[in-house]
Amino acid sequence: MFEIKARDAMARLGVIKINGKKIETPTIMPVVHPNPKKQTVPIDLINKLADVIITNSYITYTTPELNEIASEKGIHELTKFKNVIVTDSGSFQLSVYGSVNVQPMEIIDFQEKIGVDVGTILDIPTPPDVSYERASRELDETIIRAKDSLARREEMDYKLKLNGTIQGSTHMDLRIKSAQEMGKMNFDIYPLGAVVPLMEQYRYGDVVDIILNSKIHLPSNKPVHLFGCGHPMLFALSAALGCDLFDSAAYALYAKQGRYLTVDGTKHLDDLKDLKNFPCQCPICSQYTPKELNKMFVSKNKDERKEAERLLAEHNLYITFEELDRIKFAIKEGNLWELVEERCRAHPKLMDGLRRVSKYMEFVEKNDPVSKKSGFFYTGFESMFRPEVYRHKQRLNRVQMDKIYLTNVSSTVRKPYSENLPNIECDVDVLIKDPVFGLVPMYIDTMYPLSQNEVPELYDYEKKFNNEFVSNFMSKIEEESPEKLMDIHTYNYYTNHSKTKFEKTKETLYAHKDNCDLTRLDKMLQYQYGHKIFDNEIMDKLITKRSKTTKRLRNVMWKDTKEVLFTVRASDNFLIPAKEGAKLLHEKIPAPFHRVVIDPSVEEFAKDGKSVYAKFVIDCDKELRPYEEVLVVNKEDELLAFGTTLLNGKELLEFDYGVAIDVRNGVN
Numbered sequence: 001m002f003e004i005k006a007r008d009a010m011a012r013l014g015v016i017k018i019n020g021k022k023i024e025t026p027t028i029m030p031v032v033h034p035n036p037k038k039q040t041v042p043i044d045l046i047n048k049l050a051d052v053i054i055t056n057s058y059i060t061y062t063t064p065e066l067n068e069i070a071s072e073k074g075i076h077e078l079t080k081f082k083n084v085i086v087t088d089s090g091s092f093q094l095s096v097y098g099s100v101n102v103q104p105m106e107i108i109d110f111q112e113k114i115g116v117d118v119g120t121i122l123d124i125p126t127p128p129d130v131s132y133e134r135a136s137r138e139l140d141e142t143i144i145r146a147k148d149s150l151a152r153r154e155e156m157d158y159k160l161k162l163n164g165t166i167q168g169s170t171h172m173d174l175r176i177k178s179a180q181e182m183g184k185m186n187f188d189i190y191p192l193g194a195v196v197p198l199m200e201q202y203r204y205g206d207v208v209d210i211i212l213n214s215k216i217h218l219p220s221n222k223p224v225h226l227f228g229c230g231h232p233m234l235f236a237l238s239a240a241l242g243c244d245l246f247d248s249a250a251y252a253l254y255a256k257q258g259r260y261l262t263v264d265g266t267k268h269l270d271d272l273k274d275l276k277n278f279p280c281q282c283p284i285c286s287q288y289t290p291k292e293l294n295k296m297f298v299s300k301n302k303d304e305r306k307e308a309e310r311l312l313a314e315h316n317l318y319i320t321f322e323e324l325d326r327i328k329f330a331i332k333e334g335n336l337w338e339l340v341e342e343r344c345r346a347h348p349k350l351m352d353g354l355r356r357v358s359k360y361m362e363f364v365e366k367n368d369p370v371s372k373k374s375g376f377f378y379t380g381f382e383s384m385f386r387p388e389v390y391r392h393k394q395r396l397n398r399v400q401m402d403k404i405y406l407t408n409v410s411s412t413v414r415k416p417y418s419e420n421l422p423n424i425e426c427d428v429d430v431l432i433k434d435p436v437f438g439l440v441p442m443y444i445d446t447m448y449p450l451s452q453n454e455v456p457e458l459y460d461y462e463k464k465f466n467n468e469f470v471s472n473f474m475s476k477i478e479e480e481s482p483e484k485l486m487d488i489h490t491y492n493y494y495t496n497h498s499k500t501k502f503e504k505t506k507e508t509l510y511a512h513k514d515n516c517d518l519t520r521l522d523k524m525l526q527y528q529y530g531h532k533i534f535d536n537e538i539m540d541k542l543i544t545k546r547s548k549t550t551k552r553l554r555n556v557m558w559k560d561t562k563e564v565l566f567t568v569r570a571s572d573n574f575l576i577p578a579k580e581g582a583k584l585l586h587e588k589i590p591a592p593f594h595r596v597v598i599d600p601s602v603e604e605f606a607k608d609g610k611s612v613y614a615k616f617v618i619d620c621d622k623e624l625r626p627y628e629e630v631l632v633v634n635k636e637d638e639l640l641a642f643g644t645t646l647l648n649g650k651e652l653l654e655f656d657y658g659v660a661i662d663v664r665n666g667v668n
């Protein structure tokens with residue numbers, strides 16, 4: 001029921017289908033009061049803005065008038081909301097009042113009875129910082145209720161979808177246990193519970209710990225809901241960590257107190273009242289001045305005050321959805337980390353949250369696409385810790401280098417470095433110190449993100465940041481194979497030698513570089529695929545082609561037949577295989593690497609070049625990252641097709657819905 005369409009960071013632009021209705025993620029579920037008289041914003045507007053709402057089954061159950069209508073006509077008729085309706089179970093009331101007047105199974109039955117789309121178990125929201133014993137005991141009780149609730153659904157043949165909430169307070173081993181135990185059960189959505197008190201205390205570092213410890217142990221194919229997160233300033237960060245759903249009572253609650261939401265935090269109407277206009281263009285803010293709205297808000301006339309609350313709540317809702325649309329666009333463009341870094345600059349506590357992410361980079365990187373439409377923009381020191389950088393430092397080891405010369409370049413040298421540095425002989429591996437990416441082998445420097453990045457002039461401490469990485473990398477080579485390190489004199493000979501050429505025309509420069517094209521492609525393939533694809537025997541049979549206009553490397557072909565093996569994709573300089581290239585990758589990369597094994601029943605479709613659906617994937621390279629080029633094979637490891645994987649290794653095995661591989665071509 002959950003399908004990924006596009007992604008960036010750990011965020012998933014996806015579709016959830018429930019009972020024939022659709023939700024586009026990431027999204028927010030406005031909290032709607034089950035009593036229409038207590039609902040601040042008219043349901044018409046909510047119907048217009050939202051795919052899904054959350055309301056409360058416990059209040060509905062315990063309020064006789066509401067219970068009667070819901071029981072007879074259903075929750076959709078009671079709330080007048082047309083699309084997906086999620087209900088909470090009374091757990092929040094449990095956390096506030098200490099007890100509730102309902103049994104765990106009773107509320108499951110009721111949620112089914114009133115036609116809820118997604119109900120919630122009666123979990124126990126254990127607050128932060130309580131004793132380990134209490135958190136553990138309450139978690140055990142939540143897990144028992146979770147099992148009972150699923151058994152009840154099964155036994156009664158309910159069609160209700162269920163939220164299985166993750167608890168465990170601020171004890172991370174309990175959060176992990178909760179995610180593992182609940183993850184084994186067949187819940188439809190996994191909310192992360194009891195984070196509201198942490199958010200109220202601005203403890204965003206702890207929120208990040210909870211999100212990531214849960215995400216690491218939850219199944220990847222189920223949507224995750226950050227329960228009680230309704231402030232737009234937190235959406236970008238939490239979406240980037242893989243939270244698909246949010247819920248907001250904040251839009252209405254804040255309005256009652258005259259509070260005006262922005263993506264940078266909350267303002268008070270009183271603070272805005274002297275502005276000529278609101279800093280927002282939503283229908284409310286374009287229609288009213290701060291002065292007018294404030295006047296209504298402080299009015300003694302009850303109706304006027306109520307009207308002001310409604311208008312304020314509507315602004316809060318517009319701004320909330322606007323931020324989600326911005327996040328979705330950022331996912332499509334591949335610049336979500338830039339948005340996150342921007343948002344987290346609004347408050348040092350948010351920055352705590354962002355900085356905490358680096359602790360989990362090994363996991364985060366596995367979910368981050370290997371290539372993005374947008375370049376990498378360095379927005380501040382935190383950018384040093386991004387998954388693109390972490391990945392490059394790992395993958396640097398993939399590139400074989402035999403005659404290494406380490407060099408500094410001034411920060412004014414335009415990228416790619418190789419187009420702006422003097423030429424040298426093909427067998428020399430110039431390793432360029434890069435302040436952000438650590439070390440960049442000149443032969444792969446055109447590949448994403450090594451050239452597709454913008455970095456401002458750095459402070460001295462930033463320039464020094466990678467010194468330790470560089471010296472560790474070089475020391476290791478010195479210890480293991482000192483003969484690979486060339487000394488400065490040798491290198492100077494080469495640079496001086498080619499400098500004369502460098503000063504000639506652009507044409508001569510590129511003509512000279514042509515000689516090294518195959519070496520370059522060999523290293524690029526190593527970097528991208530982690531294996532050596534071109535041996536000497538093959539190299540002799542290849543020719544390369546450069547673009548006549550840009551002089552850039554375009555493709556590589558068999559010398560005799562002129563069949564193309566790989567095309568250099570302009571946007572990221574990745575080597576995209578044609579049929580001949582795929583065959584060569586298949587021959588040179590041992591199984592299971594870069595492979596996705598599919599079910600025999602769809603073999604023929606794949607051979608014809610049709611997309612591969614996740615449910616037909618039976619095995620794969622577990623180390624695949626989103627947007628990598630992969631080989632589609634059968635159980636006998638025969639090549640069937642090749643294309644781009646939308647899912648990483650873990651997801652390929654866990655998803656059973658939606659497209660997994662965007663197939664470029666089949667072998668037929």
Ligand code: GUN
Pocket residue numbers: 088089090091092120121123124125165192193194195196227228
């Ligand atoms: N609303 C906010 N937090 C929670 C939680 O932990 N559990 C439930 N069921 N609802 C919540």
Ligand code: ZN
Pocket residue numbers: 278280281282283284285286315316318319
């Ligand atoms: Zn507005």
